[in-house]
Amino acid sequence: MTNMTDRSGAPTPGPGLGVTHQPGEAPHGADPVLLVSTEGAVRVLTLNRPQALNAFTTPLLGQLRHALDDAAADTSIRAVLITGAGRAFCAGQDLNDPYIKPEFEPEVAPSAGASTAPTTPTAPTAPTTPTAPPRRPKPKDIGHLLDHYYIPLALRLRSMPVPTICAVNGVAAGAGANFALGCDLVMAGRSASFIQAFSRIGLVPDCGGTWLLTRLVGRARAMQLTLLGEKLPAEQAQQWGLIARCVPDEELASAAMAMAQQLAGMPTRALVQTRAALDEAMHLELEDALRLEARLQSQLGYAHDYLEGAAAFLDKRTPQFKDR
Ligand code: LHQ
Numbered sequence: 001m002t003n004m005t006d007r008s009g010a011p012t013p014g015p016g017l018g019v020t021h022q023p024g025e026a027p028h029g030a031d032p033v034l035l036v037s038t039e040g041a042v043r044v045l046t047l048n049r050p051q052a053l054n055a056f057t058t059p060l061l062g063q064l065r066h067a068l069d070d071a072a073a074d075t076s077i078r079a080v081l082i083t084g085a086g087r088a089f090c091a092g093q094d095l096n097d098p099y100i101k102p103e104f105e106p107e108v109a110p111s112a113g114a115s116t117a118p119t120t121p122t123a124p125t126a127p128t129t130p131t132a133p134p135r136r137p138k139p140k141d142i143g144h145l146l147d148h149y150y151i152p153l154a155l156r157l158r159s160m161p162v163p164t165i166c167a168v169n170g171v172a173a174g175a176g177a178n179f180a181l182g183c184d185l186v187m188a189g190r191s192a193s194f195i196q197a198f199s200r201i202g203l204v205p206d207c208g209g210t211w212l213l214t215r216l217v218g219r220a221r222a223m224q225l226t227l228l229g230e231k232l233p234a235e236q237a238q239q240w241g242l243i244a245r246c247v248p249d250e251e252l253a254s255a256a257m258a259m260a261q262q263l264a265g266m267p268t269r270a271l272v273q274t275r276a277a278l279d280e281a282m283h284l285e286l287e288d289a290l291r292l293e294a295r296l297q298s299q300l301g302y303a304h305d306y307l308e309g310a311a312a313f314l315d316k317r318t319p320q321f322k323d324r
Helices: 058-071 143-158 175-181 196-201 209-228 236-237 249-264 268-281 286-301 303-314
Strands: 034-039 042-047 081-086 088-090 165-170 172-173 187-189 193-195 231-234 245-247
Touching: 034 058, 042 058, 042 249, 058 143, 058 175, 058 236, 081 088, 088 245, 165 175, 165 249, 165 303, 172 175, 175 193, 175 196, 175 209, 175 231, 187 236, 193 236, 231 236, 245 249, 268 286, 268 303, 286 303
Parallel strands: 042 081, 081 165, 088 172, 165 187, 172 193, 187 245
Antiparallel strands: 034 042, 193 231
16 A cells, blocks of 8 residues: 555544543654555555554544545545454444543542441441442443544445445454444455444444444344344354455455455446435335435436446447546
């Protein structure tokens, strides 16, 4: 891959979050948490916190969103490929991030003079062990993190004006799994896996998991994955229709890039309208879906890419698509 640069631009936190991050936060001299490169018309985004299995921190989430905005605004980009550095794709929300890490009130030590022994003469004489009072958790609204980071990120991903491809190079857990599954096409290495880790820590699926899983694999399998929080190996994920392809690990990077380059050479606007129409069709009556298809076909029929695609077919030559 060429032209590797780090990106900055974590957003300022929303109201009530109480933690401030500087834009592009990666402590001076530290590795950038997101790597951005371009190969032809493909923008490649690599999550780069391998020591924590690329778990999402607020700077990483912010930079990812900015990088998607940049790719969307750059008309020379015709596909986005997302992957992870190291042995994992992404372990979901970083549970050490100050936004989410559980905090407790300081322990109150029992006062020196306080006795735990009963004072009445009729009390039993056996020694008693003083028990520490339970630590009280500090209330914290972790939903703010979803409102200010995950929801804008998931919506940005789904509304990209170019196709998105995820190369899942290892475990994808929690929000990491659902961010991957939110891409248009998902390819995984054979050793990769998907884990809806939320129930293991007392949470519900987020980052679009409820919406995506019910659509992708149906309610029964969605329930199995989310309630049990079991690891779903990549091969089974493909058999279930959760992902498009499962390839040998050593072939993942080149196969995913080939797929991204293929999509980059295709009629972008038609691909993106196809995504929108498929998403919309899930809650339409047949007749409304038919009318939506006709409306989109009318629009695309006036566009360069249809005229070029149809003419190239008739001329028996390779089409040169350029709409975006
Ligand atoms: C991690 C993490 C991690 C920090 C591995 N954080 N360090 C959003 C916002 C609002 C509300 C809440 O929800 C969300 C979305 C979510 O994503 S919630 C779900 C969060 N994710 C998880 O619960 C998954 C936690 N991780 C795991 O279960 C395992 O690490 C998996 C199954 C992913 C991988 O297991 P292993 O291959 O055995 O690796 P490991 O557990 O040994 O992890 C390697 C290192 O990465 C380790 O650090 P260390 O310093 O000991 O080497 C882990 O602590 C660290 N790490 N996940 N999410």
